[in-house]
Amino acid sequence: MSAATDTFARFVDVLAETLDDHDASGAVLASRLHLSRFHVDRLVSAAAGEPPATLRRRVLLERAAYRLITTDDDVLPVAVAAGYSSHEAFTRAFARAYGEAPSRWRLKPTRFWIDAPSEVHFQPPGSLRLPAQRKVTGMDLLTRMVEHHIWLVGEMLTRAERLTDDVLDAPVEISVEGIDCNPTLRSLLARLVGQLAMWDAAVHDRPYDFEVEKGETVSHMRARLAESGPAFLTEVRTIVDEGRLDETFVDAVCDPPEVFTYGGMIAHVLTFAAHRRTLVCGALIDAGVSDLGAGDPMRWVAEHA
Numbered sequence: 001m002s003a004a005t006d007t008f009a010r011f012v013d014v015l016a017e018t019l020d021d022h023d024a025s026g027a028v029l030a031s032r033l034h035l036s037r038f039h040v041d042r043l044v045s046a047a048a049g050e051p052p053a054t055l056r057r058r059v060l061l062e063r064a065a066y067r068l069i070t071t072d073d074d075v076l077p078v079a080v081a082a083g084y085s086s087h088e089a090f091t092r093a094f095a096r097a098y099g100e101a102p103s104r105w106r107l108k109p110t111r112f113w114i115d116a117p118s119e120v121h122f123q124p125p126g127s128l129r130l131p132a133q134r135k136v137t138g139m140d141l142l143t144r145m146v147e148h149h150i151w152l153v154g155e156m157l158t159r160a161e162r163l164t165d166d167v168l169d170a171p172v173e174i175s176v177e178g179i180d181c182n183p184t185l186r187s188l189l190a191r192l193v194g195q196l197a198m199w200d201a202a203v204h205d206r207p208y209d210f211e212v213e214k215g216e217t218v219s220h221m222r223a224r225l226a227e228s229g230p231a232f233l234t235e236v237r238t239i240v241d242e243g244r245l246d247e248t249f250v251d252a253v254c255d256p257p258e259v260f261t262y263g264g265m266i267a268h269v270l271t272f273a274a275h276r277r278t279l280v281c282g283a284l285i286d287a288g289v290s291d292l293g294a295g296d297p298m299r300w301v302a303e304h305a
Contacts, residue, residue: 007033007035007039007040007043007044007047008043008044008047008048008118010033011029011033011040011044011052012120012128014029014032014033015029015052015055015056015059015128016128018032019059019060019063020081022083026040026041026052026053029052040052047118048116048117048118048120049116049117049118050116050117050118055116055118055120057083057093058097058114058116059120059121059122059128060082060083060122061082061093061094061097061114062112062113062114062121062122063081063082063122064078064079064081064082064090064094064102065094065098065102065105065109065112066112066122066124066259067081068102068105068106068109069106069109069112069250069256069257069258069259070124070256070257070258070259071256072256075087075090075091075102075103078090078102079091079102090102097114098110098114108252109250109252109257110205110250111248111249111250112248112250112259113248123248124248124259137240137243138240140245148267174279179272179275179276180276183276183279185280185283185284185287186215186216186218187213188276188279188280188283189218189221189280190213190214190216190221191213191276192273192276192277192280193213193221193224193225193228193229194208194210194212194213194224195269195272195273196225196228196229196231196232196269197224197227197228197232198210198253199232199265199269200228200231200232200235201253202249202251202252202253202254202265203235203249203262203265205250205252207252207253208253212224232269236266239262239263239266244262245261245262245263245266246261246262246263247261247262248260248261248262249261249262249265251265277295278294278295280295281293281294281295282294
């Protein structure tokens with residue numbers, strides 16, 4: 001590792017620790033690295049492509065933008081937390097970076113990261129994101145989902161240990177509380193299609209009208225799936241191919257808008273889609289349509305292999 005790269009890595013660690021310390025001047029940060037201010041400025045600028053002070057101001061602006069998206073805080077306290085002494089100074093800096101005043105930008109937010117050569121960005125909820133050392137592949141995502149499954153089963157067992165035998169042995173009735181209220185075959189199918197259309201809209205900063213799913217005909221669902229299915233699949237393939245699974249985006253469909261990673265969004269879609277698919281398959285069997293069975297993907301995946 002070169003001296004510039006090593007100093008830059010140490011500087012990022014110190015920066016993450018001092019984001020809320022507005023008395024941490026360039027000289028203070030340099031002293032924490034046991035180097036002169038001149039030396040730190042030179043090495044960090046060489047490694048990051050931007051001076052330390054510029055990098056710090058940018059990260060604090062990114063954090064401020066994230067807070068504008070995810071909280072109802074007034075602009076002034078957000079500005080103060082970003083190190084600005086006045087609403088006006090913060091507004092000028094924010095407008096230069098994002099093209100709009102903060103009060104207008106939060107009405108229709110875009111990605112809160114500001115392009116920078118170092119690729120160091122604010123990472124919610126309170127850390128910094130460094131450039132990935134390797135691309136996250138589709139296999140990595142699959143592994144993560146398996147890891148999540150094993151973790152979740154362990155957490156379930158931990159909680160089950162607290163229950164009595166009567167509770168453990170009581171018959172289980174299917175509950176979808178918190179996922180779908182009073183589901184029907186129609187509403188589940190509409191949500192399965194709508195989920196794809198909704199997330200495709202979210203990653204492209206487009207609105208989504210949930211009203212379209214109410215009382216939707218099956219023929220209309222088929223037409224929507226013909227459009228949203230290939231669009232969502234293309235987006236997923238592009239994200240995987242470009243190694244952007246850990247990259248964040250602003251989901252303006254949520255109210256208030258939220259920030260997610262692409263990988264997290266894909267895992268979310270697969271998880272809740274699996275739940276709804278299982279209910280749909282069961283409802284179809286109850287209706288006398290059994291050729292899909294339980295919708296197990298195992299044979300389908302094997303055939304395509």
